[in-house]
Amino acid sequence: MKVIVDLCVVPLGVGVSVSSYIARCQKILEDAGLTINLHAYGTNIEGDFDQVFAAIKRCHEDIHAAGAPRISTTIRLGTRIDREQSMQDKIRSVEEKRSAT
Amino acid sequence: MKVIVDLCVVPLGVGVSVSSYIARCQKILEDAGLTINLHAYGTNIEGDFDQVFAAIKRCHEDIHAAGAPRISTTIRLGTRIDREQSMQDKIRSVEEKRSAT
Amino acid sequence: MKVIVDLCVVPLGVGVSVSSYIARCQKILEDAGLTINLHAYGTNIEGDFDQVFAAIKRCHEDIHAAGAPRISTTIRLGTRIDREQSMQDKIRSVEEKRSAT
Amino acid sequence: MKVIVDLCVVPLGVGVSVSSYIARCQKILEDAGLTINLHAYGTNIEGDFDQVFAAIKRCHEDIHAAGAPRISTTIRLGTRIDREQSMQDKIRSVEEKRSAT
Numbered sequence: 001m002k003v004i005v006d007l008c009v010v011p012l013g014v015g016v017s018v019s020s021y022i023a024r025c026q027k028i029l030e031d032a033g034l035t036i037n038l039h040a041y042g043t044n045i046e047g048d049f050d051q052v053f054a055a056i057k058r059c060h061e062d063i064h065a066a067g068a069p070r071i072s073t074t075i076r077l078g079t080r081i082d083r084e085q086s087m088q089d090k091i092r093s094v095e096e097k098r099s100a101t
Numbered sequence: 102m103k104v105i106v107d108l109c110v111v112p113l114g115v116g117v118s119v120s121s122y123i124a125r126c127q128k129i130l131e132d133a134g135l136t137i138n139l140h141a142y143g144t145n146i147e148g149d150f151d152q153v154f155a156a157i158k159r160c161h162e163d164i165h166a167a168g169a170p171r172i173s174t175t176i177r178l179g180t181r182i183d184r185e186q187s188m189q190d191k192i193r194s195v196e197e198k199r200s201a202t
Numbered sequence: 203m204k205v206i207v208d209l210c211v212v213p214l215g216v217g218v219s220v221s222s223y224i225a226r227c228q229k230i231l232e233d234a235g236l237t238i239n240l241h242a243y244g245t246n247i248e249g250d251f252d253q254v255f256a257a258i259k260r261c262h263e264d265i266h267a268a269g270a271p272r273i274s275t276t277i278r279l280g281t282r283i284d285r286e287q288s289m290q291d292k293i294r295s296v297e298e299k300r301s302a303t
Numbered sequence: 304m305k306v307i308v309d310l311c312v313v314p315l316g317v318g319v320s321v322s323s324y325i326a327r328c329q330k331i332l333e334d335a336g337l338t339i340n341l342h343a344y345g346t347n348i349e350g351d352f353d354q355v356f357a358a359i360k361r362c363h364e365d366i367h368a369a370g371a372p373r374i375s376t377t378i379r380l381g382t383r384i385d386r387e388q389s390m391q392d393k394i395r396s397v398e399e400k401r402s403a404t
Contacts, residue, residue: 001161006311006344008274008379013183013218016272016385019393023400038397039342040390041309041379046343049161053154060102060150060180069183070218072210074276075176076311076344076377079161082114082170082319087343090322094341097326107210107243109278109375117284117316117373120292124299139296140241141248141289142208142278171319173311175278175377177210177243183218188242191221195240198225203363215385251363255356262304262352262382271385277378281363284316284372 001049004087006076008042009059011068021068025059032058037087042074046087049079102150105188107177109143110160112169122169126160133159138188143175147188150180203251206289208278210244211261213270223270227261234260239289244276248289251281304352307390309379311345312362314371324371328362335361340390345377349390352382 007029011021022043029036029045032055037044045052060071108130112122123144130137130146133156138145146153161172213223224245231238231247234257239246247254262273310332314324325346332339332348335358340347348355363374 001158004343006342008309010212010214010274012212012214012220016215016383017396018214019396020400022397023403026397026401037342038394039309039340040307040347040349040393041381042345044343049158053158056178057102057150057154060178064180064182070181071179072212072274073178074379075178077157077161077174077176078172078344079165080171080319081165090343091341093320093322094325094329097323098329100326105242107241109208111313111315111375113313113315113321114319117282118295119315120295121299123296124302127296127300138241139293140208140239141206141246141292142280143244145242147242173313173375177276179243181218191242192240194219194221195224195228198222199228201225203360251360255360258380259304259352259356262380266382266384272383273381275380277380279359279363279376279378280374281367282373283367 001079003047003049003052004078005045005052006042007045007056007073009063009071009073011063012070012072014068021063021066024062024066028058028062029055035087044087102180104148104150104153105179106146106153107143108146108157108174110164110172110174112164113171113173115169122164122167125163125167129159129163130156136188145188203281205249205251205254206280207247207254208244209247209258209275211265211273211275213265214272214274216270223265223268226264226268230260230264231257237289246289304382306350306352306355307381307393308348308355309345310348310359310376312366312374312376314366315373315375317371324366324369327365327369331361331365332358338390347390
């Protein structure tokens with residue numbers, strides 16, 4: 001099952017600066033061969049359900065191993081069976097509607 | 102890896118009433134042997150990472166099979182390695198702090 | 203505008219135990235006269251848009267004043283104009299579908 | 304209070320294609336003078352708490368007026384008092400950690 005996911009990982013118990021943990025996550029997601037796009041409050045991910053969630057699990061394991069005792073993550077998960085749609089398609093679709101107004 | 106999850110599944114393209122789809126999800130989660138608790142804007146789930154996300158995948162497959170062409174789900178995912186904590190522990194912890202004030 | 207909200211406040215930079223901050227939030231929401239219901243991964247809130255978000259703002263201000271330098275909150279926000287629906291209605295609707303299967 | 308928000312608005316009861324509603328939201332947020340950045344599963348917003356949530360309220364009102372009977376929105380809301388941080392700073396911070404590994 002193809003999914004588009006938006007992932008935001010928040011490590012707790014490691015102070016206020018969490019960007020080094022997010023950078024570790026980026027590497028794990030890329031090493032998993034997933035298409036990703038970092039934004040200011042999360043990361044868009046495109047891929048197969050099982051591969052995406054196996055990578056998210058590795059992110060949690062890695063961040064715990066790197067010293068964070070607790071993690072609170074939020075995930076948006078989109079699936080559709082009516083047609084193929086990439087992350088770029090979603091953005092393009094909104095932008096086309098914008099320019100048409 | 103033990104997780105506490107909060108799941109909110111939103112089927113699109115099936116009108117405004119989505120409770121029958123949520124009810125299907127509840128059954129899938131219970132049949133998977135997971136501890137769950139329904140609230141007004143989602144479902145708390147406690148279990149093993151792989152079992153929980155396998156069940157969430159089945160929810161998406163089932164809701165698509167039941168006629169929803171598109172689904173937009175949100176998930177909160179908590180893990181911790183410092184100590185064991187159940188869903189009941191989390192609620193009790195806040196309530197104890199409340200009554201102490 | 204009437205809203206049903208699910209709120210999950212995560213203070214950063216104060217260690218792994220955050221329940222005392224959540225308890226402060228509960229008090230602020232109740233003092234605002236809002237109908238709330240705590241669950242294991244957030245709090246359901248029912249009320250007027252402006253009142254609910256004014257209270258959420260006070261939660262952030264209070265938690266910062268109590269020592270948390272950073273907060274990462276997630277909010278689910280539901281509105282509908284087709285009919286009145288309370289938090290209890292939402293739960294009952296799913297449970298009726300469940301028992302009908 | 305300065306906030307960084309990630310907003311994902313999901314109209315229900317209007318079929319599977321929701322991009323025209325998202326485009327309306329973009330316009331409202333821009334007209335409010337907010338700094339925004341569209342991604343594949345939401346929109347980053349930077350601004351003052353009251354201005355951001357007044358604009359989100361207008362998005363809901365507008366989407367209802369445009370025909371959607373129900374809306375289910377998710378919001379990530381970040382505040383910090385330890386230092387100033389823009390959306391660009393957040394992305395740059397992760398990218399610097401990435402290139403340092």
